[in-house]
Amino acid sequence: MKFIVDLPLAGLAKWLRFCGFDAAVQRLSPGAPQDLPPALADTYLLTRQQDFTRFKREDLLVLSAPDPEGQLQEVIRRLEITRGHLRLLSRCGQCNEILVSISRDQALGLVPEHVFHTQEQFHQCPKCRQVFWPGSHLPGILAKVLEKLD
Ligand SMILES: [Zn+2]
Structure with a gap:
């Protein structure tokens, strides 16, 4: 499981890396669908910008929690991440x-x-x-x- 994390969520990206996930940080623009990174297998886009909800992409998670703790919990819940997915001390x-x-x-x-x-x-x-x-x-x-x- 990999992540492309919207720039304002850099704190969440750091935590995902601590969990062992590949988490790149990039500023995501909700301007037009073609501005988004292409959909890749097992890769999820994470943002808090509510404008993104209109894109209806399965790989796009629009989070609502304001803090990395809540954001990580949302990602864990929505992607059904379990202990087995974690690779602590790997990244x-x-x-x-x-x-x-x-x-x-x-x-x-x-x-x-x-x-x-x-x-x-x-x-x-x-x-x-x-x-x-x-x-x-x-x-x-x-x-x-x-x-x-x-
Ligand atoms: Zn380093």
Whole structure:
């Protein structure tokens, strides 16, 4: 499952990436149908612009929640996303790049000392070089949303 997320929903895009989904951010214009990205298999367009409801495209989700938490819950409900769809710690929230696994030695100096001593698994974004470890990337509020998944 992939997403093209309207620019004002960049916060939601970050959360989708934390969940492991490919989420590109792009400004979507409701001017005319031909201005929208073409429909692609397993790819959904996400926006909050109510003007989009007239397009009647099955891949277009017009969300109503004002905050990323509510928006993610709408996406989860409407696309019937389950725990099995998630790939936590697989994608950089900032860059949308796939993380690569690095050794503990490689993480030395790149993570806080207590993290280095307590964690075994480290992943790095090939673009921004940020290092992640289990739980590091999940804001508490997102973890709560995911806890409720089947
Ligand atoms: Zn990155």
